[in-house]
Amino acid sequence: MARGRRAPTRRACEGAVMDLRGRTVLVTGASDGLGLESAVALERAGARVLMTARDPAKGARAVARVQQEVPGATAQVVALDLADLASVRDAAEDVHRRVDGLDVVIANAGVMMPPERRTTADGFELQIGTNHLGHFALVGLLLPLLRQQPGSRVVSVSSLAARGGYMDLQDLQWERRPYDRQQAYGASKLANLLFAFELERRLRAAGAATLSVAAHPGVSGTNLMSTMRVPSVLERLSKLVMASPRQAARPQLHAATAPGVVGGEFWGPKGLGEVRGRGVAHATVPSNALDQQVARDLWTASEELTGVTVDLPSPTS
Template identity: 50%
Template sequence: MENFSTESIPDLSGSTAVVTGANSGLGLQTALALASKGASVDLACRDRQRGEAAVKQIRAETGNKNVRLRQLDLASLDSVRRFAADQDGPVDLLINNAGVMATPHRTTADGFELQFGVNHLGHFALTGLLLPALRKAPAARVVTVSSLAHRGGRIDFEDLSAQRRYRPWARYNQSKLANLLFTFEFQRRLRTHGEKPVAVAAHPGFTSTNLTSGMNHPATLDILGSFFRLLGQDGAAGALPTLYAATAPGVRGGEFYGPGGPGQLRGRPVPVTPAPQALDPLTARRLWDVSARLTGVRFPGLG
């Protein structure tokens, strides 16, 4: 679909979308667009105050009252399990959007390195636990948001907790590579077992959001902020690849979407090719098995 925009999104009345990290940035823009087309949207957010403000904004701007806040902390498997247990109907769209970037070395409530724990393991667990709700929908899509940073990633299976060495950007790159490996392995399993849901991925290119807020390096933060504001596209444009993957007709499982401009930095969404390491099925299978062991989430019926 050439020149895709939010106006290209079909009517979504009667469908339910779950968007993680929907209180700001790409997640907020994604939720706004889906709500504007009639979807019931659950904002899966950690911060109640910011989440309530986002609900109020989306309802005011779209006139859609079927928008609600559901608290979710991806850094806590207990929170992820509570969220999934409270799901009260089918999920047509699961948008795995939330993330942290280049933070100081921290751990989740379950002891995982924060970026790997939130960006990958939290979404892995959420998707597996919501699989029954996804199966209830007629044509569910799971869209996981990666990044151009995946190109520099490798999975350090020998030190996933970063106890030996912690480099913030290397760990961010790893988490974004994990998003793609998860998506492609998930789709392989869905296809093998004849399942209706499909798994796809997207990246926003070079987009100015508040993702850098987790850093504690003021000088770096100032430089990056200026760079993003100068060269990056806004959040509404950055959300278009995610929205395309979630709503455009003809999207197939295992595809990856990003901006079509030079270097995939900005522009309308198009199918893009991931880095070679994202396409390694052996690494993907190993990551899947490790993730299932660490989270205790098994994706029933998918082996």
Template identity: 50%
Template sequence: MTEKWTEQQIPDQRGRVAIVTGANTGLGFETARMLAEHGATVVLAVRDVEKGARAAARIRGDVTVQALDLTSLASVRAAAADLRTAHPRIDLLINNAGVMYTPKQTTADGFEMQFGTNHLGHFALTGLLLDRLLPVPGSRVVSVSSVGHRIRAAIHFDDLQWERSYSRVGAYGQSKLANLLFTYELQRRLAPHGTTVAAAAHPGVSNTELLRHLPAPLRVPAGRITPLLTQDPAMGALPTLRAATDPAVTGGQYYGPGGRGEIRGYPKLVTSSPASHDETVMHRLWTVSEELTGVTFPVDRVATAS
């Protein structure tokens, strides 16, 4: 029988502080809503604070809004400073926000938009907040990846910002592969501390605003088949919520829908691509990410036997 992990399985979250990026709509909103309704103090970390305030008003519980624009390292640093002041301890950091298949454009710091937003912005935010999680037993960092981490996905160290040529699909795949490489490398560094774990999740194919940047030839077909091949944001959020709250979760695990092709269904432990487990690439990406963001982490890499 297929296991059905649902919202009802979320443990009591009273006394826990959760930060959810991109929480004013879609997967992030549903993640924040369910955490708050189970007692967590939830921060909606969002670029548009007016939309964030409207989202907060729809959620029952202790919910606040924090301005955060992941396309700007200055905004990431300002948000981290605010969050550190407001919350001496953080139990959950959920790196959910993201963009998908955007036209070629760059962030305020000159990074390719998908890599800069989906990976570098969250890398910097995590590093700036990690010392608020490390002293907290049971704290977690959950990064939201995608089935797209398998599609035309590689870390293009020779052209990370896609300056020579640009592929929407390839750039998205790179960013989502980076989310997993970051998670696994972060877990290696967290393991000796024994308090905080890093895990990852993906929503399958969910009917959210991410689909708005589909290339034009796909928009009409997608509009016709979307209801048949996708699940709603509340179901899509369940893998993230399981990674964030299930007591059985251990560091370095990856959760996604349990249905065929991991497109939809109740969340279960899934596997990621072989490329996402390349330790040489993990370490190199970490080093490059530190250089690009100027953010270092209060944890060191621990060598393991090959």
């Protein structure tokens, strides 16, 4: 794919999800926002959905919402705190006990711009620790289940913020530099893309039938505005131009379920600036996500930091 260029647009997707009866899908961060909307759509298409939630009470309410929207839904909650590697390992073991294979993992959960530098249970900067390292460990631990299912997919949910992200592997945890929450968020979402593309290269090198795909929602009116502590008037005005969570979930649903999706693709809204749109199209890949050496170095650092070694060969450069 050309550096910084938009790939050819495919036919717009209006949010329809293919028949998923007999398929098992895990969605992280499914207690609200894009994750919950994705869970509803997947259940409606007949999938067995595992919904991860950090808060058990919120998880129970999310399952109730899915059951309200889709009578007869069988969605289940998996307890998961991506900011705690012990919880990630427990969640992966729980999933291994429940299912013999996974067809899709949608790595959707994330945190956005806390007001000051915070750390995870393992001492990582909160945004890189949750958005990237937690998902890296989870996908690595679930990869044997994914490889049981031909055509399975890992969908890494990135952001438009990845365009301004910079990966400083010498200070991944923001311990040496003055903390900039916006730059730290952009770096964590760039890490999602670097991981998605490196995972795809390693899957191909292994001859695996699993695909790694990325997506971004554009700009969505989720609960992240409250996390950013913007004035309520600005929040209300912003939501007038933002996509609804249901609309914003379409790119990741397309990446997870649409026929013809190819590993290494990046999907987003089909609209001006990829901010929002009723359809789905190939997204512009930031040039900073195409550096394969940085991707390999980030992979190595992620294995060392999480203690999760992913059983895939490193591709030749």
